[in-house]
Structures are given as structure tokens and as C-alpha cells.
Amino acid sequence: MPHCNQYQHTDGCPHARGSQSPSRASDPSFRVVRSVRVGGGRIDVRSDTLHDDDLVLIHMGTGDPSLLAGKMLDQFAEYRGVETEDGLLCVSVFGVTNGVTRDDILRANPQNKYGEARYGAVKHLARLLPTSFIEQGASPLSASLQRAHFDLVVETVDTAALAAGTLGARAERALLAEIEAAVLPILEAFKPRTDKRGEPAP
Amino acid sequence: MTVQTHPVVIVDLTRVGWSSHFSTTLPRSIRASARAGDLVWLADDDVAPRLFRIVEVLDDGRRATYELVDQNAG
Numbered sequence: 001m002p003h004c005n006q007y008q009h010t011d012g013c014p015h016a017r018g019s020q021s022p023s024r025a026s027d028p029s030f031r032v033v034r035s036v037r038v039g040g041g042r043i044d045v046r047s048d049t050l051h052d053d054d055l056v057l058i059h060m061g062t063g064d065p066s067l068l069a070g071k072m073l074d075q076f077a078e079y080r081g082v083e084t085e086d087g088l089l090c091v092s093v094f095g096v097t098n099g100v101t102r103d104d105i106l107r108a109n110p111q112n113k114y115g116e117a118r119y120g121a122v123k124h125l126a127r128l129l130p131t132s133f134i135e136q137g138a139s140p141l142s143a144s145l146q147r148a149h150f151d152l153v154v155e156t157v158d159t160a161a162l163a164a165g166t167l168g169a170r171a172e173r174a175l176l177a178e179i180e181a182a183v184l185p186i187l188e189a190f191k192p193r194t195d196k197r198g199e200p201a202p
Numbered sequence: 203m204t205v206q207t208h209p210v211v212i213v214d215l216t217r218v219g220w221s222s223h224f225s226t227t228l229p230r231s232i233r234a235s236a237r238a239g240d241l242v243w244l245a246d247d248d249v250a251p252r253l254f255r256i257v258e259v260l261d262d263g264r265r266a267t268y269e270l271v272d273q274n275a276g
Contacts, residue, residue, distance in 0.1 A: 061248030139221035
């Protein structure tokens with residue numbers, strides 16, 4: 001009986017079936033370099049990297065920069081200890097890599113719309129940090145993608161006040177506007193957006 | 203204690219999928235008022251909201267565990 005888990009697929013496992021977009025084989029440098037506990041699970045930081053021609057998929061169904069900025073702010077503190085004692089402004093993306101195909105990503109995620117870009121087109125806009133969310137209770141499909149999960153990190157915004165917890169309402173609004181401005185060119189890089197049937201999506 | 207039902211909030215389902223029990227961020231909009239036992243509609247961008255119960259509030263209120271209340275809700 002073939003065995004697979006969130007980090008390793010084997011021939012014959014359901015996640016290794018053919019798809020319209022093959023994935024790159026595992027990066028030989030693939031390993032977990034550190035783990036940080038969050039809530040009921042942990043974030044593993046990996047060592048693998050993407051190549052310029054690797055596909056990266058982002059969901060953000062509406063492609064709305066204000067929604068994305070709010071989500072980044074919500075999640076900021078969860079990344080304490082992942083790289084520094086502050087948090088990170090980031091959003092989840094998936095790379096077509098490490099045995100995970102484009103079809104795997106689309107099948108496992110509930111969102112209907114997505115955008116895709118080559119890593120080479122986004123690496124100058126934001127850093128991609130290889131992270132795996134190991135969460136008890138996560139759906140098996142979602143868990144199977146974690147070896148291809150990356151956090152797209154926005155580093156052009158000053159988050160000192162946010163990290164210090166001294167952000168008032170007005171400063172928070174200003175920070176959200178600043179994050180929105182920073183994510184606009186990133187979302188542009190993932191256009192045109194499509195739905196899962198390949199039809200153009202607004 | 204009264205059970206509150208919070209309005210729709212956006213979470214990042216990319217990380218956890220749509221399983222019946224998971225933990226993820228407690229959005230800022232309800233952080234101050236959310237308590238274990240409360241009901242909340244969770245959505246993610248173009249994913250229709252579903253009704254969840256907050257099982258536990260974690261990490262000084264930044265995170266929570268949620269369980270799906272009604273598979274057909276939303």
C-alpha cells in the first residue's frame with residue numbers, strides 16, 4: 001500500500017496522479033530548519049527554494065487589496081518567533097514544486113478564483129518564505145499541500161508600532177493604507193485572474 | 203452566559219482548508235468580544251460563509267479553534 005504524508009508523496013498515492021501542470025521534483029535542500037508553535041499546531045520553516053520558472057498560485061478570490069491588507073494585519077502576530085520576535089506581514093501562496101501539482105492546489109483549496117505567476121516575476125516584489133502549517137484537524141487535502149506552501153512576505157512597510165502593540169485606531173488605518181499600497185503591485189503580478197474552469201475572473 | 207453570533211469575518215482558509223475543526227486567526231474585528239461558545243460566520247474571499255462555533259480562544263486572543271456547526275449553513 002503506497003504511503004504518503006504532508007511532506008512526502010510516493011508513486012500511487014492520490015496526490016501523485018498526473019495533472020495538467022507537472023510539478024518540479026523536491027528540492028534536494030528540502031528540510032525543516034525550525035518549528036514555531038502557534039495555537040493548536042506549528043509553523044515549520046523549510047529550506048527549499050523556487051526557481052524562476054516555477055509557478056506560484058495565490059487565491060485571494062476577490063483580489064481585493066484592502067481584504068488582503070486586513071488579513072495580513074490579523075495574522076501578523078502569529079508569526080512571532082518565525083524569523084524575529086516581531087511578526088510578519090504575509091499571505092499564503094503555493095508553489096508548483098516538491099511533488100505538488102497545480103491541479104492538487106486547485107482541488108484542495110475552497111476558493112474559486114486565483115491568480116498565478118512565475119516566481120521570477122514576483123521575487124523582486126516580495127520574499128517567499130517556505131513554511132508548512134502543521135495543524136491538527138486540518139483537512140487531509142490541505143495538509144497534503146503544506147510541502148508547497150510559502151508565505152509571501154511584504155517587507156516594505158514599517159511594522160515597529162504594530163509589533164510593539166502601540167498602534168491606535170488612526171495609526172492602524174494609516175498602516176492598512178500603506179499595506180494596501182504595497183500589495184497592489186504584487187496582486188498585479190498575479191493577473192489575469194481566472195476561476196477553476198480557466199474562465200477569466202474579475 | 204449569552205452566546206453571541208458574530209457577523210461574517212474573513213479568515214485565511216488557504217492554510218487550513220474547510221475542515222470541520224481547525225484553529226486559525228481570530229480576526230481583529232471580533233477579538234475584543236469573542237468568547238468560547240460564540241457563533242461566527244467564517245468566509246474567505248469568494249468562499250461562501252459557514253457557521254462555526256468558537257471552541258477555544260488561544261494565544262492571548264489572537265487565535266481560536268473553531269468547529270463547524272452546520273455543514274449546510276451559508
